[in-house]
Amino acid sequence: MELDLLVVNFQKKDEKAFEKLYNMYSDSMHGVIYNIVRDHEIAEEVMQDVFIKAWHKADTYNSSKGRFFTWILNIARNAAIDKTRSKAYKNSEKNLNAEFFVDILETSENLNDKMDAIGIGKYVKALGEKCKKIIEFLYFKGFTQKETSEELDIPLGTIKTRNRNCIKDLRAMVLE
């Protein structure tokens, strides 16, 4: 598969492979990071840290342990969360408790003027409240199933299937 070859070349420090992977995942990581830090400048800062870290840690990725997307998503989430825990960030008095990714899609905060984003925003609003939160916690905040079940007051055993159904809805909305 093409992606596998790209990742192997990236691990051999191939610059072109790195560029291609950046172009494939940078928008997604930018969104994930921004969703956590909620600041344009800090998001750009973390973006650079994430891809520099990915370059240096490339050999730690192992395809038997998961998707490349999952690997870099994990780096991005952790880097962004680390940033929110820094003293400088806390001093900026950001209230993140009530914020979900959906806000970004629904308000003018989102500067992304791609047709895609506008269209997705319109559909995602139609997702159930619980779905929005499950996706937020599991994918964009990196919560475990247990943390997610406690946060949403949903039995742990049902998280897996609830999430399955939510992603099904999402796929129907964003994929043709």
Next chain:
Amino acid sequence: MDIKAYIDSGVLELFVAGQLTDQENKEVQELMLKHPEVLQEVLEIESAIIKLSSAMSPGDNKHLLQLIKDKLQLGGQDVKVVSIEKAKYNWFTYTGWAAALIVGAGLLWTMNQNQQLEVKVSNAETEKAYLEVQIEEAKTDLAVKDNLLNVLRDRNIISVPLGGQGDFVNSYAKVYWNKSDNSIYLDAQGLPDAPEGKVWQVWSLTLNPLTPTSLGTINNFNSDDNKIFNIANANESQAFGITLEPTGGSESPTMDQLHTLGIVSQP
């Protein structure tokens, strides 16, 4: 294994979220390779999450790639290419400049050589002109001496030695008198230079009675080389004398300044 039930369990969604154990991840990985529908499912889940999160991106991030590459110091290959071209360019440039310098230096050397030769030619011409003058002078000198020799050998010549007188015993002179052309040659080599304000005056004498007749002053005595003077003398001289007189000469000789005197011995 019931693949459809496996897919429906929601394990693949958790796989993409990174919520599975190492063991579970390995199992999904193996099933993806065996069952295309599992792989397809994973790709679609992943794609949906990427689309959703991309829609959350606050703006363009293409400029960040360059910043990241700069920080990683990537893109060194382009620099290399430039440096190779530069080296090539330099080789030609240096060769060109070197050739220009050599030609320039050669030109300067040639010009310098030419100038030196011109100076040498000029010097040689000056020397040649000088030597020509020398030869001419020598010829003239020789002619004068030939003439003197002829005068001295002439049988009609009367030689009159003039001896030192009084305080001037060391002085001497000689007169060669050619009666046929009424002239004398005075050899005054034995006289000192005339002092400032004075001049030698030559006298023709008759003895009975003693009558001096001036033959003239020798105004160019000091500057003359051979001290031989040709003087006209139409007198029936019996003796010749030379006195030192004030510049311009005197009517009659100042006797205490009579340096030399000689009597003509009649043949």
